Amino acid sequence: xxxxxxxxLIGFLDANDVHHEACLQILGGHAVERFAAGVLTVSxxxxxxxxxxxxxxxxxxxxxxxLNILSVGPGDAAPRARVRSQxxxxxxxxxxxxxxxxxxxxxxxxxxxLIVASERAGVPVVN
Numbered sequence: 001x002x003x004x005x006x007x008x009l010i011g012f013l014d015a016n017d018v019h020h021e022a023c024l025q026i027l028g029g030h031a032v033e034r035f036a037a038g039v040l041t042v043s044x045x046x047x048x049x050x051x052x053x054x055x056x057x058x059x060x061x062x063x064x065x066x067l068n069i070l071s072v073g074p075g076d077a078a079p080r081a082r083v084r085s086q087x088x089x090x091x092x093x094x095x096x097x098x099x100x101x102x103x104x105x106x107x108x109x110x111x112x113x114l115i116v117a118s119e120r121a122g123v124p125v126v127n
Contacts, residue, residue: 001034002026002126003100004067005109006092009037009045012065013058019110026108026126027065036068036103038095070099087117097121 011019012027027035037045042062049058062069076098083101084094093114100107100123107118108126118125 001036001068001103001105002030003096003103003105003107004035004037004041005096005107005111005114006037006041006044007110008108009042009062009067010048011110013045013049013061022110022127030126033106034068035065036070036099036105038070038099039072040092040095042067042069044092083117083121087120089114089117093117097123 007019008023008026011017011023014020017023046055046058049055072095079098079102080091080094083089083097084091087094087097089097093111096107096109097114097118099105100118101121106124106126107114109115109118110127115125115127
């Protein structure tokens, strides 16, 4: 499985995004993999489409790539705090890294700080 960071989802959903082509290459090159993202990550990616009244189309596009939206439960608080504390990443990035760690998955991101933290945590990065 590949956990997708918000910048990958945003780039996928926005043809004008600087990372759009790279996102298509990641998704196309790993089409046999399953894709997942946390609910907060997906929410972040939906902000711009929602402003444009394109939320339903964006959600449909995410369903077409088979995105599994991971919920957040009470047991996720301590591991996220630990990842944020140990690796100095922002809380949204801690969620993506925790999802990859807990599912023993790859992580797709374009965020340099998250790439460094992921490599330190032993999570392979796709970018």
